[in-house]
Amino acid sequence: MLLKLGGALLDDANALNATLQSVAVLHQAAPGSVVIVHGGGSAVDRQLASLSWTSEKRDGIRITPPAHMEQIAGVLAGSLNTTLVARLVAAGAGAIGLSLTDGFLTQCQQRTAPNFDPGRVGSVVGGSPSIVQTLLRAGFLPVISSIGADAAGRLLNVNADDAATAIARIIRPRLLVFLTDVSGVRSPSGQTAEHLSARDADAWMSDGTISGGMIPKVRGALESAEQSNTPVVIASWRETDVLQRLERGEHVGTRVIADKSLHAPSASAPAYMP
Numbered sequence: 708m709l710l711k712l713g714g715a716l717l718d719d720a721n722a723l724n725a726t727l728q729s730v731a732v733l734h735q736a737a738p739g740s741v742v743i744v745h746g747g748g749s750a751v752d753r754q755l756a757s758l759s760w761t762s763e764k765r766d767g768i769r770i771t772p773p774a775h776m777e778q779i780a781g782v783l784a785g786s787l788n789t790t791l792v793a794r795l796v797a798a799g800a801g802a803i804g805l806s807l808t809d810g811f812l813t814q815c816q817q818r819t820a821p822n823f824d825p826g827r828v829g830s831v832v833g834g835s836p837s838i839v840q841t842l843l844r845a846g847f848l849p850v851i852s853s854i855g856a857d858a859a860g861r862l863l864n865v866n867a868d869d870a871a872t873a874i875a876r877i878i879r880p881r882l883l884v885f886l887t888d889v890s891g892v893r894s895p896s897g898q899t900a901e902h903l904s905a906r907d908a909d910a911w912m913s914d915g916t917i918s919g920g921m922i923p924k925v926r927g928a929l930e931s932a933e934q935s936n937t938p939v940v941i942a943s944w945r946e947t948d949v950l951q952r953l954e955r956g957e958h959v960g961t962r963v964i965a966d967k968s969l970h971a972p973s974a975s976a977p978a979y980m981p
Contacts (some may be wrong), residue, residue, distance in 0.1 A: 708733065708953070709880040709937075711871035713746030714920065715888045716944045717787070724794070726886070729950045730848070731798035738801065738846035742839060744874050746853050746867025747787045754782050767923055768818070771826040771864045780862050784854040791850050802848040807831065807855035807870060808862075810838030813877065815855035815863050829855045829863025831873035839878050872927035875937045883937050884953060885924045886944040891961030892917060892925060903941075904964045905929050925963070932965035939963040 710730065716723055734741050748769070755762045755778060763770040771779065784806045795802035807813040813834035818825055842849050853870040855863045865873075868885065875883045891899040895916050900907070908925050911917040917925055928939040942949050942960025952959050 708740065708950075709742045709744065709871065709875055709878070709883045710950075711744050711746075711867060711883070711885045712791075712944075713748070713867045715749075716886060717745070717747055718749050722944055725947055726944050726950075727791070727794050727800075728798050729947070731795055731800040733950055733954060734795075734800040734848050739843035739848075741800075741848050742843070742874070742878065742880065743791070743802075743848070743850045744853065744867060744871040745783075745787070745791060745850065746870075747783050748867075750782050750787050751779050754778050765823055765825075766820065767920075768820060768825050768828055768866070769864060770823075771828050773827055776827045776862050776864065779864050780854045783864075784852040788850060788852040795848060795850065800848050801846055802850050803842060805838070805849050805851045807851065807853060807865060807873075811835045812838050812851070813855055813870075813873060814858070815865065816857055817861075817863060827861065827863050829857065829865045830869065831855065831865065834873065834877040836878040839874075866923060868923040868927045872931045875931040875939075876934055880937055882953065883928070883931050883939045884950075885928060885939070885941045886949070887921075887924065887941060888943065888945065889921075890943045890946070891941050892921065900961050901958065902964050903928075903961050905933075928963040929965065932963050936965075 716726060730741055752762060788804045792802045792804045807815065813831045815829040816832050818828040818830045839849050853865045853867040855865045857863055892903050894900045908929060912922060924941055928941060931937045932939045940953060940960050940962050949959055
């Protein structure tokens, strides 16, 4: 099971502790069965604010000037990653911290945007599952921050939802779970949709039903479902037994359904190393 953690969860001490305890239970029952990818935008915001630096976001992208990159990496790949690992170890799980660039896990390049320069923002264009497979076979729990690097070794800030989607394509988990602070994707009626197709996602993003931070999650979920054939669930960490229910195969949150006829991968899409 590949879990993406981020958002408000990382700022809620009690909820984070409960989630990590649940992860530890899964890991102890089957060592080498869980991988975590995490972001940490709020922690980054606090660090930059402490330096009196402003952080701008456009089209869901955090503008990352080169001068900010060291601080962002220090938070995500440093203090936050180490804290998550330490708490998991304290809960009895053999966690080990990684970044996107460790052990050839990913290949990244600087991202471009049509109307502005995002700076040191990265996208994943390839990678190898070897380092994660090696750790899982040895019974460890990889905890991966969303910090990557380009071919020249320059650090890049990768959106954590995009990072989780890329890792899913690389390691091919049996399930990708985006844990959020809502119960799933809301339909136009305001109810949590049990299933979400690409057709519905297009319509709901167009009319504003799906908006804000849910957009990259939905896009990433669709991409994972289509390109890696990985089942994807968007669910709430507020439900304390959510991971155990998913492990038992119960329906939780919103399950994303691929629709290749509408969103077939481009023939020019980057190939991922086996």
